[in-house]
Amino acid sequence: MIGVVLAGGRSTRLGQDKVRLRLPGDGRDMLARTADLLAACTDGVVISCRAPDAGEETLALPGIRSIPDAEPGLGPLGGVWSALRELRQPILVLSCDLPFMDMPTLRRLIDARGARPPEALMTTFQQAETGFIEALVSIYEPACLPFFEEARARNLRQLNLVIPEKLQSRVVYTRAEALPFFNINFPGELEQARRMAEAAREQRHSTACHASEEGIR
Numbered sequence: 001m002i003g004v005v006l007a008g009g010r011s012t013r014l015g016q017d018k019v020r021l022r023l024p025g026d027g028r029d030m031l032a033r034t035a036d037l038l039a040a041c042t043d044g045v046v047i048s049c050r051a052p053d054a055g056e057e058t059l060a061l062p063g064i065r066s067i068p069d070a071e072p073g074l075g076p077l078g079g080v081w082s083a084l085r086e087l088r089q090p091i092l093v094l095s096c097d098l099p100f101m102d103m104p105t106l107r108r109l110i111d112a113r114g115a116r117p118p119e120a121l122m123t124t125f126q127q128a129e130t131g132f133i134e135a136l137v138s139i140y141e142p143a144c145l146p147f148f149e150e151a152r153a154r155n156l157r158q159l160n161l162v163i164p165e166k167l168q169s170r171v172v173y174t175r176a177e178a179l180p181f182f183n184i185n186f187p188g189e190l191e192q193a194r195r196m197a198e199a200a201r202e203q204r205h206s207t208a209c210h211a212s213e214e215g216i217r
């Protein structure tokens with residue numbers, strides 16, 4: 001399975017490029033952080049990016065292949081479609097704007113794919129209280145391709161509606177487990193993410209100090 005970092009957006013609501021965001025306690029930007037997470041649980045990583053505008057360079061990381069969208073303007077749906085078309089193997093898609101996504105959550109998804117019913121083409125998370133489908137944290141099988149072509153023909157833009165419900169395998173998570181799915185779209189969410197990352201860093205620092213004081217005693 002190949003990990004796909006979805007990173008072709010324009011971050012218009014945020015007003016600054018999401019892929020370059022850095023949060024307290026992590027020296028990496030969101031592009032590198034997301035690629036590292038995927039590298040730890042897949043057989044290889046690619047970056048799904050938009051085709052560069054004139055004078056712009058293709059978004060890239062050293063040693064990682066970038067797959068520009070085959071067709072512009074289709075949003076995340078276009079990125080997943082282009083990656084599937086190019087790779088023709090199962091892909092674990094991860095949006096690059098999830099600062100608290102973690103390995104246990106991705107492992108949970110991978111394990112669910114291993115146990116899915118044979119007909120399932122998409123393994124995804126569903127929020128228990130709202131029913132929301134996390135199409136940007138999902139595994140897509142190559143047999144999804146005809147559904148993307150059909151979606152294109154119907155001018156559909158919502159990625160969570162591409163694969164029919166009966167062909168999805170869903171892992172339900174509760175509000176109490178929602179932190180890894182916190183995503184940054186607006187400046188207020190970036191501020192909130194910074195505060196949470198800073199609090200987590202202080203917590204780690206005080207735990208480490210406490211542990212070393214205990215060691216001295």
Ligand SMILES: Nc1nc2c(ncn2[C@@H]2O[C@H](COP(=O)(O)OP(=O)(O)OP(=O)(O)O)[C@@H](O)[C@H]2O)c(=O)[nH]1
Binds near residue numbers: 007012094136185
């Ligand atoms: N490859 C690709 N990825 C996209 C595209 N549009 C959005 N994404 C990615 O999909 C994820 C969710 O993006 P959105 O929040 O819907 O869009 P965004 O462009 O980041 O932000 P807005 O411009 O404010 O809508 C992010 O990781 C984006 O980088 C696209 O056209 N192509």
